[in-house]
Amino acid sequence: MKNIEIGKKIKIIKKDFEIEGFIIPKPELYEEDFILVKLYNGYNIGIEIDENTKIIELGEKIKVGEFPKAEIIKNSNLKNISLIHTGGTIASKIDYSTQAVSPAIQPEELFYIFPELKNIANVERTILLFNIASEDMLPKNWIKIAEAAYKEINDKEIFGVIISHGTDTMHFTSAALSFFIRNLNKPIILTGAQRSSDRASSDAKMNFICSSYAAISNIAEVGIVMHASSNDDFCYFHRGTKVRKFHTTRRDAFKSVNDKPIAKIYYDGKIEIINKNYKERNENRPELKAFFDERVAMLKFYPNSRPEIIDILVNNFDIRGIVIEASGLGHVATNNEKSWIPYIKKNDNTLFAITSQCIFGRVHPYVYTNTRILSNLENVVFCEDMLSEVAYVKLGWLLAQEKDLKKLKELMLTNFANEINYISYYED
Amino acid sequence: MKNIEIGKKIKIIKKDFEIEGFIIPKPELYEEDFILVKLYNGYNIGIEIDENTKIIELGEKIKVGEFPKAEIIKNSNLKNISLIHTGGTIASKIDYSTQAVSPAIQPEELFYIFPELKNIANVERTILLFNIASEDMLPKNWIKIAEAAYKEINDKEIFGVIISHGTDTMHFTSAALSFFIRNLNKPIILTGAQRSSDRASSDAKMNFICSSYAAISNIAEVGIVMHASSNDDFCYFHRGTKVRKFHTTRRDAFKSVNDKPIAKIYYDGKIEIINKNYKERNENRPELKAFFDERVAMLKFYPNSRPEIIDILVNNFDIRGIVIEASGLGHVATNNEKSWIPYIKKNDNTLFAITSQCIFGRVHPYVYTNTRILSNLENVVFCEDMLSEVAYVKLGWLLAQEKDLKKLKELMLTNFANEINYISYYED
Numbered sequence: 001m002k003n004i005e006i007g008k009k010i011k012i013i014k015k016d017f018e019i020e021g022f023i024i025p026k027p028e029l030y031e032e033d034f035i036l037v038k039l040y041n042g043y044n045i046g047i048e049i050d051e052n053t054k055i056i057e058l059g060e061k062i063k064v065g066e067f068p069k070a071e072i073i074k075n076s077n078l079k080n081i082s083l084i085h086t087g088g089t090i091a092s093k094i095d096y097s098t099q100a101v102s103p104a105i106q107p108e109e110l111f112y113i114f115p116e117l118k119n120i121a122n123v124e125r126t127i128l129l130f131n132i133a134s135e136d137m138l139p140k141n142w143i144k145i146a147e148a149a150y151k152e153i154n155d156k157e158i159f160g161v162i163i164s165h166g167t168d169t170m171h172f173t174s175a176a177l178s179f180f181i182r183n184l185n186k187p188i189i190l191t192g193a194q195r196s197s198d199r200a201s202s203d204a205k206m207n208f209i210c211s212s213y214a215a216i217s218n219i220a221e222v223g224i225v226m227h228a229s230s231n232d233d234f235c236y237f238h239r240g241t242k243v244r245k246f247h248t249t250r251r252d253a254f255k256s257v258n259d260k261p262i263a264k265i266y267y268d269g270k271i272e273i274i275n276k277n278y279k280e281r282n283e284n285r286p287e288l289k290a291f292f293d294e295r296v297a298m299l300k301f302y303p304n305s306r307p308e309i310i311d312i313l314v315n316n317f318d319i320r321g322i323v324i325e326a327s328g329l330g331h332v333a334t335n336n337e338k339s340w341i342p343y344i345k346k347n348d349n350t351l352f353a354i355t356s357q358c359i360f361g362r363v364h365p366y367v368y369t370n371t372r373i374l375s376n377l378e379n380v381v382f383c384e385d386m387l388s389e390v391a392y393v394k395l396g397w398l399l400a401q402e403k404d405l406k407k408l409k410e411l412m413l414t415n416f417a418n419e420i421n422y423i424s425y426y427e428d
Numbered sequence: 429m430k431n432i433e434i435g436k437k438i439k440i441i442k443k444d445f446e447i448e449g450f451i452i453p454k455p456e457l458y459e460e461d462f463i464l465v466k467l468y469n470g471y472n473i474g475i476e477i478d479e480n481t482k483i484i485e486l487g488e489k490i491k492v493g494e495f496p497k498a499e500i501i502k503n504s505n506l507k508n509i510s511l512i513h514t515g516g517t518i519a520s521k522i523d524y525s526t527q528a529v530s531p532a533i534q535p536e537e538l539f540y541i542f543p544e545l546k547n548i549a550n551v552e553r554t555i556l557l558f559n560i561a562s563e564d565m566l567p568k569n570w571i572k573i574a575e576a577a578y579k580e581i582n583d584k585e586i587f588g589v590i591i592s593h594g595t596d597t598m599h600f601t602s603a604a605l606s607f608f609i610r611n612l613n614k615p616i617i618l619t620g621a622q623r624s625s626d627r628a629s630s631d632a633k634m635n636f637i638c639s640s641y642a643a644i645s646n647i648a649e650v651g652i653v654m655h656a657s658s659n660d661d662f663c664y665f666h667r668g669t670k671v672r673k674f675h676t677t678r679r680d681a682f683k684s685v686n687d688k689p690i691a692k693i694y695y696d697g698k699i700e701i702i703n704k705n706y707k708e709r710n711e712n713r714p715e716l717k718a719f720f721d722e723r724v725a726m727l728k729f730y731p732n733s734r735p736e737i738i739d740i741l742v743n744n745f746d747i748r749g750i751v752i753e754a755s756g757l758g759h760v761a762t763n764n765e766k767s768w769i770p771y772i773k774k775n776d777n778t779l780f781a782i783t784s785q786c787i788f789g790r791v792h793p794y795v796y797t798n799t800r801i802l803s804n805l806e807n808v809v810f811c812e813d814m815l816s817e818v819a820y821v822k823l824g825w826l827l828a829q830e831k832d833l834k835k836l837k838e839l840m841l842t843n844f845a846n847e848i849n850y851i852s853y854y855e856d
Contacts, residue, residue, distance in 0.1 A: 078761065108770035133798055137731050138766065168755035172731050248757050248789030300728050300753070303565050303600050312740055325728070327596035329676050331563035338566065361676030370561055393728065 004035075009060040012037065014053050022061070034290040057157040071256045071333035079159040079216045079256040080124035080412045082152040086165050086173075115257060116205075120269065124158055133164025134173075134192075137395060139292040142176035149177060153186045153286055160187040160215030162208075167245055167253065170224060174240030175393040177415035178222040180290040185282050188222045189214045190240070194251050203227050203251040210235035210265040217271055219262055220279045222417070227251040228264065236261035237271075239278070241390050241419035244359065257359055258385040258421055277418065293320070298392050300357060301332045307343040314347045321395040321408075323353045325388045330354040330363035334370040345377055351408050354393055355388035379411040384420045388427040394419060432463075437488040440465065442481050450489070476517040489715075507587040507644045508552035509582040514573060514593050514601075515559040535668040542631075548640040548697065552586055562594025562601075562620075567720040567824060570604035574718040577605060581614045581714055586644030590636075595620045595673055595681065598652060602668030603821040606650040606845035608718040613710050614648045617642045618668070622679050623695050631655050631679040638663035638693040644701055647690055648707045650845070655679040656692065662688035667706070669818050669847035672787065685787055686813040687849055705846065721748070721827035728785060735771040742775045749823040749836075751781045754818045758782040758791035762798040773805055778838050780808045781823055809837040812848045822847060827830045832847040 004010060004023055021037040035049060035342050109206030117123070120275075122178045132141060145163060153160045165173055174190050181188070190268040191211040193204035203226070211225040214237050222240035226386045228253050242259035260275040297319045299309065304312070324340075326332050332340035344352050354374065356363050362385035375382055383391045391412070411421070432438060439448045440463075446742055449465040463477060477483070517805055532569050545551070560569060573591060580589045583630035593601055602618050609616070618640040621632035630652070639653040643663050651666035657680050688703040725747045727737060741747040752768075754760050760768035770782050782802070784791050791814035793803030811819045819840070826839045841848070 040676075086831065133759070133763070135729070135755050136761055136764045138761075138764055139732050142731075145600055169731050170760055200594050213640065240534060245756070245786050246788050248791065250789065253789075274590075294732060297734065298730055301563070301725060302726050302817070303597050304567050304722060306725065306741075306745060309737065309740070312737070312744075313734075316736075318735060327563050328673070331561070331596055333566075335561070335566045336566055350550045356676050358673050358676045358681065358689075360674050361678065361681075363676060368561065370563060389730070427615060 002119060004055065004057060005061075007061045010037070010052060010169065011056040011057040013056070018116075020058070023096065023160060023414055037169045051192040075118070075122060078120065078122050081121045081212065081215045082125055082147065082155075082158050082161045083126040084148050084152070084161060084163045084194050085126065085128045085131070086137075086141070086163060087133055090216050097268050112242075116209055117212055121159070121216050122153075125152070127152075132166070134168040136172060137166070137169050137173060139175060139176070139294060142173055142180065142393075143290045143292065145173060146177055146180035146288065150181055150189050150286060150288045150290070152421065153181075153184070153188065158186070160189065160217070162191060162211045162215050164208075165190050165192050167194060167226075171244050171254070171387075172226050172385075172389055172393055173419075174222055174238075174243065175387075175390045175419070176397070177293070178240040178419070179394060179397045180288065181222070182287040182289055182416075184222065184279065185215055185286055187215050187219050188240075189237075190222070190224045194227075194249060194253055203232075206232050206267060207235060209267060213265050213269045213271065214263075217263075217265075218281045218408045220281045221262060223262065225265060225324055226254045228261075232267065234264045234266045237263040237265055239275075239418055241417045242387070242421075244387060244389065257387055257420070258361070287395075289401075290391075290398040291400040294396065295319050296321040296323070296392060296396040296399060298323045298325065298388060301340065302326055303333075304338055305333070305340075307333070307338060307340040310340070310343040310347055310350075314350050319350060321351045321353065323355055323383075323388050323392045323395060325357040326354050327357060329361075329367050330356060330365065330371050330374065330382050331368070332370075332374060334373055341373060341377075342368060344374070348379050349405070350379060351395070351405055351412070353391045353412055354382045355386055355391050357388070359387070377406055381412045384422065386419050390419050433487060433489075438465070439484040439485040439486055440481060440614065440831060441484070445677065448486070453773060455517060463694055464626060497707045503546070503550055506548065506550045507642065508585050509549045509643045510583075510589045511554040512573065512576050512580070512589060512591045513556045513559070514556065514569070515561060516590060522544070527544070529833060531611075544637055545640055548637065549587070549644050552583075554578075558655050560594070562596040562598060565594070565597050567604070570821075571718045571720065572603055572606065573601060574605055574608035574716065577616050578609055578716045578718070579716060581609075581612075581616065586614070588617065588645070588805050590617045590619060590643050593618050593620050593635075595654075599668075599672050599682070599815075600817055601846070602650055602652050602671065602813075603767040603818045603845075604720070604825070605645045606668040606847070607822060607825045608719055610715040610717065610844075611712040612650065612707065613650050613712045614715055615643050615645055615709075616668075617665075618650070619654060621653075622677060622681055631660075632662050634695060635663060637695060639701065639721045641697045642691075643692050645691075646692075646709045647699075649690060651690065652682055653693060654682045656689075658697065662692045662694045664779065665691040665693055667703075667846055670815070670849075672815060672817065685815055686789070687846070693764045702771050712752045717825075717829075719828040720821075720824045721738075722824065723747050724749040724751070724820060724827060726751045726753065726816060729755055729768065732763075732766055733761070733768075735766060735768040735813045736763070738768070738771040738775055738778075742778050747778060749779045749781065749827050750815050751783055751811075751823060752821045753785040754782050754791065755785060757789075758802065758810050759796070760798075760801050760802060762801055767799060769805075772802070776807050776836060777833070778807060779823070779833055780805075781819045781840055781841070782808060783814055783819050785816070787815070807833055809840045811840060812850065814847050818847050 024038050039402050149161050161409045171389040189211045195202045199269045214225045226234045228236040231417040236254045238261045245253050246255045262275045264272040363382045365382040546831050577589050617639045619635045623630045640655045653663050654668040656664040666684045666689045675681040676682045688705045690706045692700040791810045793810040
């Protein structure tokens, strides 16, 4: 098997199916005994090779770009949705021996991969916005995604939008969309895959199908729809401002923080609301406020961390807002030679937004003497139970609209997209 | 009730008990209808006031410092332990109207608070090392704690050590002790409280009692022993290198990461091992390697983060090791104008240790093109499933012993205290 050349056309005969296609290189992660085959429809499929698998070499070699485009048949009984592709594992990028740079899966090809989609919704438009790994996403990309999504939800024919996105920074993008599009009237769903769609154990299919149900649902929120457990039974609809990636590889990597997910979305389309605090589909006219002042930064406090970095951020980079990932209830070093207090105090033109590196729970300005010293500074705001990532996006968004420090503090504690729960769900 | 003056001597009569003491101010957190009383033995107790509570004013006023010391009676049938106090909520520090600066609870007074202790172990020594809020702990304090604990475990009469510690950075200290004391032969237990011992719902008592059982147990590991759930049923013995604080206020804030806790420790002393991979009590001669090169830093990657900070850390602070909290499997911006790659590459005298801000799971150098670009750099090491906090402590500890970059990389991937699980527990 190992002797078959990359690019060769082959036929694989297994107990329950036969396929034909071209051998393409497999990612290094997959050390199992399997091969990766590009089918004629363009889909890459990973197949395990055991003693009962028969492989027949057919002689020809692959020609990239000659795969047929899928023909899209609209069903007038179904609702219309839009797909916006931004990159990531769901549109798996394999480096072919031919050095093809186009994404392995074209939006149209999703219909071949997930034929069930045809019974859920009509994909009215597929927009290949860009193909960026999520670690390479920047605020300017968030703005482009917001603009594209805004355009789609303004089309009366469109019931909802699905955005495919790399998982690593998906929760930053979901926060950005939550703030950038005001008066939301329809679902905007971010989804992705922890394991590429070439892989047998891929989560791409279920995530995509559940996202389709979410996109035509009654939940007019920006949500992340991903596996709820490592079983293929249902996905969660996580609120875009209350979710975070918690595992490098598990399919159920995303967890809601300080909030319940809004709903369970089952494979068969059943939707079970588990958090009634959500916005229903409505006739509002959405408003686009897609801007971001890049003069924001995040800083994590830790033992012996250097508060001088604050001066450098402010002086060298003109940073006007810093989200501090403080310890516990909102602590930074206060009574030792590495105290952050003098540095926060003197940079009084910069707003310091205090969140907790505990992730779960809320910061509290008054429990301990040290937090009281910090919270008494005029350029400090304790961000309740907001995630640090969300506070970062929010602060950049607000700085683009408001320069006055006092007003900025008020706005940081104003709920724009349920980013704050004044009573946290996850407390006892 | 609100009219009784702070400092006044009172008697409180409730259905099932009577107490006498002095009224002291209560922390702002507690908005319930209760008062805080300093008993004659020095213990502060919070008491809820309801319609059945009778309060009698006795006229006298408090004199700080006049509380009697507890008399310690040794039971020769019980094992001896040592207590090292470093500060934090468990030794609650109330700002009295009298501005008393000494800790509210003296080590000796613990016997009054938790009389059950007398039936578990003899506290041979109590050492008030310092009284530092955990956000003010520095590597030099870790060294002092390690030296004190080392001294105790070298005493043949001592079966184990309990260290009381603020919870915020307890997991940094537990990692430090795990590395600083080699060939450990007895339990070293860190514990603390999420809610001060003055409070009715305090976790201090159970944490302390379970820690006492842990200290005389067969588990010769540095552990964090804290509530396992928000019920008062049992504590977990978390491995010192595989644990993190995950909630600002919950009693079960500590969770093991990428590893099971070693054991459940019940209130009644029952110990249930749930992770067989632990070191048993032994006759080894422990070795003290308590040193830390402070030229280490942590940096979290996020969208639009400024890689120039790397240059500043290296040039202005002579930083030789940087733990990067990368995204997902170990990503940093690679293909955009904020790419971290050139900055990591040029600072080739500094080692970059890659961990994941997902927290759960392991980093992987080869899955994606971007991680391959990063992991191919000679001054980069992917830290498997190590916690970023643990990698930070480990890197500072190793830098104090080894300057050669290649050897340092090898050492970062060498298991010293089960900080790496080559197969993670929490994967599917």
